[in-house]
Structures are given as C-alpha cells and as structure tokens.
Amino acid sequence: MRDPHHRRRVGARTTKTPEWSTADIPDQAGRTFVVTGANSGLGLATARALAAAGAHVVLAVRDTTRGAAAAAGIPGSTEVRRLDLADLASVRAFAGAWDRPLDVLINNAGVMNLPESRTADGFEMQFGTNHLGHFALTNLLLPHVSDRVVTLSSGLHRARGTRIRFDNLALDGEYTPAAAYSQSKLANLLFTLELQRRLEDAGSPVRALAAHPGWAATELQGHDANGVRRALMLFGNRFLAQDADGGALPTLYAAVADLPGASYAGPGGRLELRGAPALVDRSAAASDSDVARRLWDVSEQLTAVGFPAALPRR
Template identity: 45%
Template sequence: MSQSPQISTPFGEKSTAAEVVRGVDLTGKRIVVTGGASGIGVETARALAHAGAEVTLAVRDTQAGARVAEEIGGSVLVARLDLADLASVAEFTSTWDGPLHVLVNNAGVMATPETRTPQGWELQFATNHLGHFALTTGLHGALAAAGGARVVSVSSGAHLRSPVVFEDIHYENRPYDRWTAYGQSKTANVLFAVAAAKRWAADGIAVNALMPGGIRTPLQRHLDESDLVEMQARVDEVGGIGWKTTEQGAATSVLLAASPLVEGVTGRYFEDCNEAGPNQPGSRKGVAAYALDPEAAERLWDVTVRTLA
C-alpha cells in the first residue's frame, strides 16, 4: 500500500521527458524500453539515451525500431520482443547479458476486438500483464546485479474501469468488453508493481507504476471516431491541459526511470510526475484502492505464476 508522505516533485502535467531528466547523467546505465518504436516509447527512449544511457528498444517490428534508433542517435540498440509470444519473451531474457539498470514496461495494446492467444488468454491481459510479468521476472537476475535498479510499469487511468476479475480474467464466462478488459490489464500493471516492490526490496529493485496521461498515439489504432470522442470527453472531464504531447506523456516514465527525486521510492503509482492520491468517486484522476491492495497483488502474482507455468 502506498505510504505517506505522498511523493511530490517540482514537475507536473506540462513537464516533458527532457525536462525531468535534465542534468541527470546516465552514462554507464543500461536500459530496456518495451514498445520503444512508437508513441511515448520513442520519447522515453530519446530522453534516456540523450542523458547518456545505453537504451535497448524491445519491439515487435525491428525495422521500425532501427529507424527510431537511427533517428535518436547515441547508444540505442534494437531487439525483437513480442509480449504476446512467451517464446519471444524467453528468447529476449535468455540472451540478455550483464546487468540491467532500468526496465521500462511501456508496450501495450488497447481496446482490441476480442482476440485470444494460442493458449486461450485474452490478448490485452496477455500482452499488457502476462508478457511483461514474464519479461520482468526473467530479467530479475540482471536487475538485481545492477544494484539500485528500477522497473517502471506503464499503467493508465483506465485502471479505474475495472479491478482484476479473478473469477473470470479471460472473459470465458462473461461477455467480452474491450474497455473493461483493457482496464483490468492496467490494474494488473499497478498490482504487479505493488507485489514486486515488496518481493524485490532486498535486491535493491524499485518498482513503480504510472499513468502517462491522455496522448494521441498508435495505441489508439483500434478505436473509431466515437471512441475518440468519448476519450476527449474524459480528458475534458479531468481538466488540466487536455491531450498531452508525446514528450509530456513520456515525462512520468522518465522521472521514475532516472530521476534522483524518486530514489528509493517503490510500490507506488504516479501521474503528472507526482504520486497520485486516492481516486475519489466520480473522478477520473487518482488511483483506485483495489489497484494498491497488497492482498490482490499477492493473489495476482500467484495466479500469474500458475498461468505461466
């Protein structure tokens, strides 16, 4: 559970990734960004690479990754990773050599039509949670070896749409709803951070989750115009600056990945570069109590281990 005092920084919703990492020297640090070839992943990778880190873009489309790496410059590598394919995840983790200082679990799919993996798993949960769980636990040794490593779990305000429905995670006995499925997977991203933070504290690994904000990116490729209108209404309802740029959307990820301001902070949920408060009824801001529930976090961890066994 998130503890007081609530973490605050000088940064906010308008801050960019470059601003939150300004003055931070990441020379010698090795960082993996999943989904680093599009959307906020590109800007996350850019800010970290420009601060001196060696950044590996873990992506499905390695040609797109290569184009992004060339455009960013610096020490940016590309490796294939398909989070919905456990063989791909296993290949990535088994071939990683040496310490890993930061893992940014940024990739994801949103509001997809009902789709199942070969194992019968609902695609959004499989990609957004199960794949990242397998990746992160597979890289645990590399993270522990780094000393003071960080894991950043990119969630979403959509976690407010649904807790993890343990009785029917994969929509086998209830009608499929792409938005609650997405919300459930994003709640799982927060619960993972809560459980991993507790488990890996002795290894010096900090794990935090975040809401990047409303950003127009390729993540929304499955949405039609009516969906975008609804999303606009939600953004308007939250208030603030409205749609963020990708540079602003990447800021909270980069803060948690690299800023000394959050050194030692773990197991928490951030939005707009600050720790989020509890969600209030009727609000689209803050974090749901069920997403920080340590008992639910432990239950999800156990279910996931059994699922992936």
C-alpha cells in the same frame, strides 16, 4: 488489506514536483535501459530522452524493421531486439539472450481497447500483453536488473467496477474492450505492488515503480474497437491531449528520480490528464496487497515463470 508501501491514499492531495522535465534527467552515461514498445509513441519518446542523457537504450519491439527506423532517428547509443509480449516463447527468447547488466527495465508496451482476441498462448489479448507478457519478462530479466523496474499503468485502472476477475480473466461471454483494458492496467499496479514486496523481502536494492501518461496523443487510441469511441479519442488527441514527449515525462520521472519503491507517477495537472510529473494516487483496488499476492500466484501459474530464487542483495 491496503498496500503497506504506498504512501498515497485515496482522496489525498497530489504531491507535485513542479516543472520537472527532461532537463532534470541526471547524466545516464554508462547505464543501460530496456524499453518495451519503443518504436513509437510514449516508448519512442522515452527512449529518445534517455539516449539524449547518455544512456544505452535497447528498443524491445515486435517489428524490428520499424524499430530500426525509430532507432535511426535517435541520437545516441541504441540497439533493437525483437520482443513480442503476446507470445511467451518470444519473451523467453529475449530474456534468454540477455547476457549483461541491466540498470532499468521499462515495461512500456501495451495494447488498448482491442476486439476480443487471444495471444499465442491463449490469453485474452489485453491482459496477456499488458500484464502477463511483462510479468514474465520482468521475472526472467530480474537477475540482471540493478536499479529499478518501471511499469506503465493508466488512469483507467480506476474505471467504475474494475477488478481482477479471477473467475473469468478473459471476460468470456461478457467481454468489452474497455473493461479488458482497465483490468489489465489494474493488474499492472498490483504487479508493481507485489514485486516491490518481494524485492524487499529478498533484501534486493532494486525498486518497482509505476507510471501513467495522462492523456497523451499516440497511436494507441487509434486502434479502439468502437468506432464512435475511436473518433472521440482521436478528437481528444488533437485538441485536448499532450504530445508523446509530455506523456513520457512520468515514465522518465519514475525511471531516474530518487523515489521510493511502489511509487506511482503521473501528470500533476487537473484530473491527471497532463502537466509536470508528480506522485499520484491510485484506487483502493490497486492498493489491495492480498489481491496483489493472489494475482501474482495466478500469473506464475499461467506463465510458468516465477520470482527468481536468487537476486543480488543490498
């Protein structure tokens, strides 16, 4: 079944918002944002832009020393809290310590194309960090969220053959770094789809949205397990990619613009690699609401975290 909320369809033209930039961010004074993985790259660029607009930004990072150094370079109101998305105990500790309203949660952190490895809870590292960690964090924080949840995906969710391998989520015996990454990014979009459905059914005003940065030059590509691919990525970062500030624009657009739930933002330029943010298309696999519900059920079982029983209503 196709996504009933998603107004874009495979093959449809991109809906552009020409030249949207950080200058278009409304005043964010009095609003609080949590940005995961905000000590570098896209997360840091996102945090910097939001703080510049008057928001209080919480940098949720694994390494608080690096996080503090990043926060020191951000003019505006910030704080640093420890969060390791590859460890559900850390996720629960972060959420358990949260005791105030939260306007926007930005699920930005991620790992890419790693050698085969496991999280603290035994999950495949990319699926466990990129999807399951954020799945648990979102549901645990959701009673505090008043506006929206933005989750970063990737254009690589469209990679040929990508699907949720319910029979082998860890890709045991057939693991490749690229396949594991693409599966995790598809999971991010399916998570957003099912989260939006549940929020609407609960009568909540909170929206779930997704974004992707196109090709942005960050540290992420430098950790690719394949040496040849890593070299090509770094070459592309230098000569083809936009910078982290440009790559953060779709996230910022999804975080502050008046967009419907389940929207997916990305660069509006050629092949969605760069350019001003726009509402963009997603693959048919990322629009399947039946798979989204099944993934949600499996994620609840794996994390022992579910959708909150009570949320603020409209």
